[in-house]
Amino acid sequence: MCHHNHIIESDLISRDYDGGVTAKMATAGTTLFELHRLTRNQWITHYKQYPPNVSKIYSYFECRRKKGSQFSEVVFFGLQYLLKKYLIGQVVTEEKIQEAKIFYQMHFKQAVFDEESWRKVLEKHDGRLPIRIKAVPEGRIVPRGNVLFTVENTDPDFYWLTNYIETMLVQMWYPITVATISREFKKILAKHLKATSGGLEGLDLKLHDFGYRGVSSQESAALGGAAHLVNFCSTDTVAGLLMAQRYYGCPMAGFSIPAAEHSTIISWGRSREKEAFERVLDQFSSVPVSVVSDSYDIFNACKHIWGDELKERVMERNQDSCLVIRPDSGDPAETLIEVIKILGERFGFSLNSVGYKVLPACLRIIQGDGIDLSSVEEILQKLSDEGWSAENIFFGCGSALLQKLNRDTLSCAFKCSYVETNGKGMDVYKQPVTDPSKGSKRGRLLLRRNSDGFLETIERGAGKPEEDLLVTVFENGSLMQDYTLEEIRKNARLRDEEVNPTLHNHEQELLHKHIINGVH
Amino acid sequence: MITHYKQYPPNVSKIYSYFECRRKKGSQFSEVVFFGLQYLLKKYLIGQVVTEEKIQEAKIFYQMHFKQAVFDEESWRKVLEKHDGRLPIRIKAVPEGRIVPRGNVLFTVENTDPDFYWLTNYIETMLVQMWYPITVATISREFKKILAKHLKATSGGLEGLDLKLHDFGYRGVSSQESAALGGAAHLVNFCSTDTVAGLLMAQRYYGCPMAGFSIPAAEHSTIISWGRSREKEAFERVLDQFSSVPVSVVSDSYDIFNACKHIWGDELKERVMERNQDSCLVIRPDSGDPAETLIEVIKILGERFGFSLNSVGYKVLPACLRIIQGDGIDLSSVEEILQKLSDEGWSAENIFFGCGSALLQKLNRDTLSCAFKCSYVETNGKGMDVYKQPVTDPSKGSKRGRLLLRRNSDGFLETIERGAGKPEEDLLVTVFENGSLMQDYTLEEIRKNARLRDEEVNPTLHNHEQELLHKHIINGVH
Numbered sequence: 001m002c003h004h005n006h007i008i009e010s011d012l013i014s015r016d017y018d019g020g021v022t023a024k025m026a027t028a029g030t031t032l033f034e035l036h037r038l039t040r041n042q043w044i045t046h047y048k049q050y051p052p053n054v055s056k057i058y059s060y061f062e063c064r065r066k067k068g069s070q071f072s073e074v075v076f077f078g079l080q081y082l083l084k085k086y087l088i089g090q091v092v093t094e095e096k097i098q099e100a101k102i103f104y105q106m107h108f109k110q111a112v113f114d115e116e117s118w119r120k121v122l123e124k125h126d127g128r129l130p131i132r133i134k135a136v137p138e139g140r141i142v143p144r145g146n147v148l149f150t151v152e153n154t155d156p157d158f159y160w161l162t163n164y165i166e167t168m169l170v171q172m173w174y175p176i177t178v179a180t181i182s183r184e185f186k187k188i189l190a191k192h193l194k195a196t197s198g199g200l201e202g203l204d205l206k207l208h209d210f211g212y213r214g215v216s217s218q219e220s221a222a223l224g225g226a227a228h229l230v231n232f233c234s235t236d237t238v239a240g241l242l243m244a245q246r247y248y249g250c251p252m253a254g255f256s257i258p259a260a261e262h263s264t265i266i267s268w269g270r271s272r273e274k275e276a277f278e279r280v281l282d283q284f285s286s287v288p289v290s291v292v293s294d295s296y297d298i299f300n301a302c303k304h305i306w307g308d309e310l311k312e313r314v315m316e317r318n319q320d321s322c323l324v325i326r327p328d329s330g331d332p333a334e335t336l337i338e339v340i341k342i343l344g345e346r347f348g349f350s351l352n353s354v355g356y357k358v359l360p361a362c363l364r365i366i367q368g369d370g371i372d373l374s375s376v377e378e379i380l381q382k383l384s385d386e387g388w389s390a391e392n393i394f395f396g397c398g399s400a401l402l403q404k405l406n407r408d409t410l411s412c413a414f415k416c417s418y419v420e421t422n423g424k425g426m427d428v429y430k431q432p433v434t435d436p437s438k439g440s441k442r443g444r445l446l447l448r449r450n451s452d453g454f455l456e457t458i459e460r461g462a463g464k465p466e467e468d469l470l471v472t473v474f475e476n477g478s479l480m481q482d483y484t485l486e487e488i489r490k491n492a493r494l495r496d497e498e499v500n501p502t503l504h505n506h507e508q509e510l511l512h513k514h515i516i517n518g519v520h
Numbered sequence: 521m522i523t524h525y526k527q528y529p530p531n532v533s534k535i536y537s538y539f540e541c542r543r544k545k546g547s548q549f550s551e552v553v554f555f556g557l558q559y560l561l562k563k564y565l566i567g568q569v570v571t572e573e574k575i576q577e578a579k580i581f582y583q584m585h586f587k588q589a590v591f592d593e594e595s596w597r598k599v600l601e602k603h604d605g606r607l608p609i610r611i612k613a614v615p616e617g618r619i620v621p622r623g624n625v626l627f628t629v630e631n632t633d634p635d636f637y638w639l640t641n642y643i644e645t646m647l648v649q650m651w652y653p654i655t656v657a658t659i660s661r662e663f664k665k666i667l668a669k670h671l672k673a674t675s676g677g678l679e680g681l682d683l684k685l686h687d688f689g690y691r692g693v694s695s696q697e698s699a700a701l702g703g704a705a706h707l708v709n710f711c712s713t714d715t716v717a718g719l720l721m722a723q724r725y726y727g728c729p730m731a732g733f734s735i736p737a738a739e740h741s742t743i744i745s746w747g748r749s750r751e752k753e754a755f756e757r758v759l760d761q762f763s764s765v766p767v768s769v770v771s772d773s774y775d776i777f778n779a780c781k782h783i784w785g786d787e788l789k790e791r792v793m794e795r796n797q798d799s800c801l802v803i804r805p806d807s808g809d810p811a812e813t814l815i816e817v818i819k820i821l822g823e824r825f826g827f828s829l830n831s832v833g834y835k836v837l838p839a840c841l842r843i844i845q846g847d848g849i850d851l852s853s854v855e856e857i858l859q860k861l862s863d864e865g866w867s868a869e870n871i872f873f874g875c876g877s878a879l880l881q882k883l884n885r886d887t888l889s890c891a892f893k894c895s896y897v898e899t900n901g902k903g904m905d906v907y908k909q910p911v912t913d914p915s916k917g918s919k920r921g922r923l924l925l926r927r928n929s930d931g932f933l934e935t936i937e938r939g940a941g942k943p944e945e946d947l948l949v950t951v952f953e954n955g956s957l958m959q960d961y962t963l964e965e966i967r968k969n970a971r972l973r974d975e976e977v978n979p980t981l982h983n984h985e986q987e988l989l990h991k992h993i994i995n996g997v998h
Contacts, residue, residue, distance in 0.1 A: 049761060266908050271905060287586070287587075
């Protein structure tokens with residue numbers, strides 16, 4: 001089932017995504033791309049527009065609160081990748097300055113590029129960015145409407161840099177949103193697994209990342225894949241594993257099992273589906289295997305091929321070499337109920353410690369089509385209503401995990417909140433009369449835990465520095481923190497009340513009041 | 521895919537697969553723009569792809585990942601030894617920029633050396649990602665059709681059409697690479713963009729030194745950093761700094777209507793009227809209901825600055841003043857806005873659009889039902905057409921056998937299955953073979969292929985062709 005090719009793959013992690021590294025590309029190399037890629041065209045012209053004598057621009061990033069949103073909290077993840085890949089060390093060189101100058105002359109059809117200021121970065125700071133970024137530790141769960149990271153210039157001459165790198169940093173919306181959605185899946189799976197089996201064994205293998213082919217690029221696959229691995233360790237997205245290895249110090253963040261695909265089944269021809277199935281069983285006799293079974297007729301395959309012709313071969317296997325049958329079409333819930341009924345009839349079942357039906361250990365099902373947060377809830381509920389344990393089933397999720405999301409999903413925004421001019425600080429903000437929810441925070445920000453134990457953001461430079469949970473992660477070209485996936489996973493693990501929702505009503509009421517009162 | 525080599529029937533010598541945007545009942549998109557393959561080929565597939573070092577790394581990696589040895593070291597080393605690490609694969613494709621109705625083959629992939637049948641579907645995952653540039657280019661072109669229709673109707677011509685939709689998507693896309701790909705796809709139809717990465721992609725992979733343009737612009741931070749009481753000073757600064765080029769100024773930081781009525785429309789009115797078409801002010805609202813806010817804004821500006829009537833009787837603001845709406849824009853809101861403007865007698869010349877997520881992120885592989893499927897296999901020297909046909913979903917059925925794309929007697933594109941059809945009719949072109957790039961399309965050619973056709977600009981003049989096309993689609997030929 002492991003998609004994509006490490007051979008081709010490993011290049012894309014070590015190269016930049018413009019691919020300018022190898023000799024075969026007869027172009028100027030990576031240098032040009034880096035400087036431009038950091039920003040949007042119009043940002044080039046901003047240095048001329050700030051008030052005179054500005055010496056500091058301080059901006060922040062948040063996932064704005066939104067009435068009616070199903071997501072009340074977010075998982076912070078992905079900044080370390082951006083820092084390591086694009087921002088640390090020497091970012092500016094004379095060559096890049098020259099290339100950018102020519103490029104922007106063509107693009108704006110006039111000279112707007114601020115060559116002088118960039119050369120100052122080179123001369124004064126060896127091409128390293130005089131910027132400070134403070135952030136919530138990665139993996140931390142933070143309620144919506146709180147500051148997640150702040151950016152400011154450390155040298156008054158470079159006030160314009162803060163918003164220059166804004167565009168790239170706004171792309172933090174993506175790994176944050178994937179990690180958040182992935183964790184929401186985990187809550188649903190945990191709830192049902194606990195209820196229908198009495199425990200949480202195997203929870204982190206329950207949602208397999210199938211998103212590689214449905215994502216918009218290799219780099220997105222890597223970022224999204226790694227974000228999923230914060231919560232699970234089951235994936236087909238090799239790029240995510242490589243990202244976790246290279247940027248988050250985890251040699252192997254996820255696992256997979258051998259799997260058939262439609263081409264490996266249909267290449268035998270319609271009349272030899274049984275031979276195709278058998279081949280998989282033979283080739284992988286001592287490990288779990290996944291076999292897609294809907295090429296022609298999923299019900300026939302389950303009833304007659306698996307359930308009759310190959311039944312003995314299946315029963316020979318055990319838990320460590322189980323067959324995982326994969327439907328891949330039709331209404332997800334209905335098809336699944338039908339399939340598990342058929343398998344229950346053909347293979348029998350036992351009752352677990354809490355009275356739910358479990359197929360023999362040699363047999364499981366994986367549903368990888370049409371899975372999103374609502375269908376997975378629906379399916380597990382239906383299974384439970386029919387008396388089946390969640391132990392019987394695994395899920396694969398593609399687009400809904402890695403692609404069907406956007407910056408509005410968690411209302412992510414990067415805004416300026418504080419400015420220093422002529423040595424005087426001023427809290428700034430936007431407050432459009434046409435949309436109050438687009439208002440931004442004011443002044444210097446601090447994230448702390450209040451007396452009820454909840455996270456809250458203090459504005460206008462108030463609050464005590466020692467309470468600040470934001471940590472300096474980048475300063476003047478250097479990485480100041482190096483989080484491992486292990487720590488991040490620990491920070492992001494499910495809390496008791498998320499696994500046992502009924503046992504913690506009191507805390508929930510407090511949290512709810514807190515949110516209503518706008519403190520969160 | 522690592523484990524697939526063990527699962528194919530014995531003695532398989534060829535696996536032939538294809539990519540299509542499956543037809544889907546009720547979809548608003550009946551045709552697609554083919555774009556982006558050349559990037560993938562140049563970046564990931566041409567030349568020497570396999571080295572001994574990579575083989576060793578992969579071996580270790582997959583041992584950890586599957587917790588057992590499944591990596592086919594031997595076969596990869598064969599690629600290295602027999603073909604110098606170059607991929608023995610042939611890819612044939614529709615020329616880039618071509619418009620193709622849904623349900624047709626767009627490209628095919630097959631191994632050229634019988635020992636490497638497993639390679640075809642090995643590179644599948646990367647090639648399925650073609651869904652993205654195809655979908656962005658297609659959606660971008662759908663925007664163009666809407667804009668062309670309204671521009672033609674309310675101004676009599678199409679001047680400036682390719683600057684009407686500005687790509688604002690950089691910050692809302694999922695990664696730098698996606699920004700580059702999506703940005704380049706938009707540039708197939710327009711040349712107005714903020715997404716630098718797309719320009720660089722077009723430069724590097726499609727031979728276009730500068731595929732798009734932009735104008736200096738304010739952003740909320742450059743306005744609010746002056747403080748609430750100095751919005752006018754902030755605005756004035758932009759006008760001063762960029763006095764001889766067009767400038768865009770976001771004006772909703774506090775109150776867009778106040779900004780238009782009192783600051784632009786009164787305090788700075790003379791400064792604005794000093795400017796001309798080549799240095800026009802482009803006011804940018806950025807919140808509230810897009811259509812309603814816009815109508816209100818253009819009314820206020822019309823009252824403050826006056827307007828003239830163009831040759832077809834629609835109102836146009838003075839040449840020094842325009843509006844850009846970059847918030848909440850998608851295919852339906854842009855249609856709604858232009859219709860409302862037109863109903864109120866305003867020309868589409870007054871307005872530009874910026875589109876972010878709806879152009880580059882709010883789309884997925886299901887938007888155009890993109891799929892990559894195996895359709896033909898050779899075993900023991902014998903060819904066999906293969907396919908899937910799930911009883912649970914007939915629309916997921918795949919094509920059978922070797923495929924050919926041709927233009928039929930009515931002039932429409934159609935796919936011939938099962939190896940039928942005459943080779944000389946085949947519109948698919950070999951673009952990659954055994955490690956070499958066989959075609960090198962430029963953005964210029966691609967833009968030419970993708971340009972709007974007469975009937976897309978003048979929808980009423982070509983009913984006959986439309987009927988034919990419609991019949992064609994209904995009969996399932998497309």
